[in-house]
Amino acid sequence: MVIKSSTSAVDRAVAPKNVRAVDLDDVDRRILTALHADARISNSALADLVGIAASTCHGRVRRLQEVGVIRGFHADIDPSAIGLSLQAMISVSLQSNARGKIEGFIEHIRRRPQVMEVYFLAGADDFILHVAARDTDDLRSFVVQNLNSDSDVAGTQTSLIFEHLRGASPL
Amino acid sequence: MVIKSSTSAVDRAVAPKNVRAVDLDDVDRRILTALHADARISNSALADLVGIAASTCHGRVRRLQEVGVIRGFHADIDPSAIGLSLQAMISVSLQSNARGKIEGFIEHIRRRPQVMEVYFLAGADDFILHVAARDTDDLRSFVVQNLNSDSDVAGTQTSLIFEHLRGASPL
């Protein structure tokens, strides 16, 4: 019941709908900007902010979720505050004959607790992982056990992250 | 007032506190996992989920925000649904004599509406940008106008993103 709601929120992020170009007016854009900055703003405060009635605002937000513009609401957790003091970007290239297995491989790697983001690429590298680890040993064992030991992996390149910043707003 | 709360949420993400290793028990971890999956779960539902009283849960969440474990709550907006159908990772390397200007440069680039994430790196590249653009022309003009035209930028490498997945949970 409660579990179900949080589980579905995760699943939604995993299975993106093919939403192409939803019509948005200026009010929608301001709603999205506000929710991008603070997902926990109350509906009434949001309504005041964008200048519409609370009930209208509520309907707008629900519609934006239904059509897939809003994929979910997530807490931003500081990795270093929970003991993951080391962050890195890992570029991974696969053997050319392993490209067909990429989907399954990514789904597996996505489940590792160290993995924060997976970017599946067209280019020299097949994907980039954003990972957070307790320390250098933890990072090394992640790379060795999940990547280097896999015969489908042709190579990896790890770069430490000094700082990670979110963009201001996509609108 | 309302503006202030959303503004401060952004600023918090910009100026990370040096929070190192906060003590967390198992209840805290479950709270964080739930809020990571669904930031809009109600306090009472969250309390039931982790098995504590609502008032206790409320205090826990507030404490996790105050000490910086939770940096904020953000809506996850699908770029393709708002007309940004093209996503890319751009690796950027700077001229070696420009390294001192990196902070200002990043702060500038972070404000571009196309920029979703900035990863400031130690390694061959100085940083990686995750950007979303309307189309190839928009992407090209972003790279040309913001990166290639800057004499501090030594080189860039752009890779299209096929798919972007969030990690399951950092805990």
Added chain:
DNA sequence: GGTGAAAGAGGGCCTAG
């Protein structure tokens, strides 16, 4: 598309155990 009213639910803050 938009509004405002109204009922119910939930948040936030107590105090006592």
Added chain:
DNA sequence: CTAGGCCCTCTTTCACC
């Protein structure tokens, strides 16, 4: 930390513009 209660705000639905 829990339990219970209280007040008040917010959510959510509804009929209506």
